[in-house]
Amino acid sequence: MADLVESVLSLFNTRLPFKFIYTNEYWMVDLGPHIFPIKKYRMLYEKLIARGARPEDFIRPEPASDDDLRLVHTADYVNKVLTGTLSSLELQALEMPFSSQLVQFFLLMTGGTIKAAEEALRTGLSVHLGGGFHHAFPDHGEGFCLFNDVAIALEKMKKEGRINRAMIVDGDLHQGNGTAYFFGKRDYVFTFSIHQMDNYPSYKQASSLDVELHSGDSDEAYLTALQPHFPRLYEEYKPDLVIYIAGADPYQNDLLSGLDISSAGLKKRDRLIIEQARRLKIPLAIVLGGGYADRIEETVEIHFNTVKEAIRTRRKGPQQLVTSLISPKQKIS
Numbered sequence: 001m002a003d004l005v006e007s008v009l010s011l012f013n014t015r016l017p018f019k020f021i022y023t024n025e026y027w028m029v030d031l032g033p034h035i036f037p038i039k040k041y042r043m044l045y046e047k048l049i050a051r052g053a054r055p056e057d058f059i060r061p062e063p064a065s066d067d068d069l070r071l072v073h074t075a076d077y078v079n080k081v082l083t084g085t086l087s088s089l090e091l092q093a094l095e096m097p098f099s100s101q102l103v104q105f106f107l108l109m110t111g112g113t114i115k116a117a118e119e120a121l122r123t124g125l126s127v128h129l130g131g132g133f134h135h136a137f138p139d140h141g142e143g144f145c146l147f148n149d150v151a152i153a154l155e156k157m158k159k160e161g162r163i164n165r166a167m168i169v170d171g172d173l174h175q176g177n178g179t180a181y182f183f184g185k186r187d188y189v190f191t192f193s194i195h196q197m198d199n200y201p202s203y204k205q206a207s208s209l210d211v212e213l214h215s216g217d218s219d220e221a222y223l224t225a226l227q228p229h230f231p232r233l234y235e236e237y238k239p240d241l242v243i244y245i246a247g248a249d250p251y252q253n254d255l256l257s258g259l260d261i262s263s264a265g266l267k268k269r270d271r272l273i274i275e276q277a278r279r280l281k282i283p284l285a286i287v288l289g290g291g292y293a294d295r296i297e298e299t300v301e302i303h304f305n306t307v308k309e310a311i312r313t314r315r316k317g318p319q320q321l322v323t324s325l326i327s328p329k330q331k332i333s
């Protein structure tokens with residue numbers, strides 16, 4: 001069955017419609033025994049290579065510059081991170097073992113999301129095999145997020161005059177509190193977040209639109225809550241660029257999730273967000289966000305499904321979109 005699905009999708013039989021933004025340096029941080037699955041980046045890369053992607057299909061991002069970081073973060077915070085002088089309280093909020101490798105990891109991840117924004121504006125759709133560190137605030141990091149790559153990328157595009165309006169569609173399990181806080185004072189970005197309310201962060205910031213889910217919510221509740229907003233928000237707000245945080249952590253087998261959402265439910269989410277933007281010719285950059293399934297392969301599979309949806313949508317082009325490329329008989333299980 002898997003072979004049939006792959007042949008139907010013909011993922012890599014012809015040239016890929018875009019390059020992935022990724023570097024092997026993403027998984028070279030030693031976090032010790034930590035719930036953050038740093039290996040998922042490498043595993044996703046290897047899965048894509050195994051399915052026929054070539055090394056030249058991947059673009060290595062440049063690390064973000066100090067100036068990039070200061071577009072969102074305070075000079076004091078940037079200085080403390082770069083000189084390794086965060087206080088013990090600040091390190092506690094970050095919930096990750098701090099090291100110079102970790103700083104490099106986040107500099108590259110931030111550069112990767114900047115590159116993804118540029119590529120989306122250039123080609124219409126891009127995929128960063130990383131990114132989505134939406135809990136970082138201007139003056140502190142928290143919840144595994146040192147720098148807010150999404151906010152930095154949008155601020156940079158705005159400052160360079162490449163966009164007037166943007167939207168963040170945050171599908172991670174956790175509310176995008178850092179981005180909601182930052183853009184709460186800047187009206188050029190619409191922040192949308194669908195998340196589990198009874199979960200981290202305990203204090204939620206106000207996004208432009210928050211859609212609230214609760215423990216035990218299933219695919220039906222999830223998709224019923226999500227569907228009324230797309231393409232409605234795209235049509236009403238008319239963003240020049242969307243950054244989509246395609247978090248894998250709302251998944252039912254995720255260690256941090258209380259939701260009961262299946263991998264098939266997350267596929268439907270991806271299709272709605274990606275395809276509707278494409279139909280309206282709105283550039284969209286995808287970043288991965290979180291994912292903490294007990295079996296790391298399941299997290300990787302969910303991210304892989306997002307990538308497949310991006311490839312399929314991009315290949316269809318804006319004119320020929322249909323609800324599903326695959327007939328019901330060939331439906332992916």
Ligand SMILES: [Zn+2]
Pocket residue numbers: 172173174247249289290291
């Ligand atoms: Zn998350």
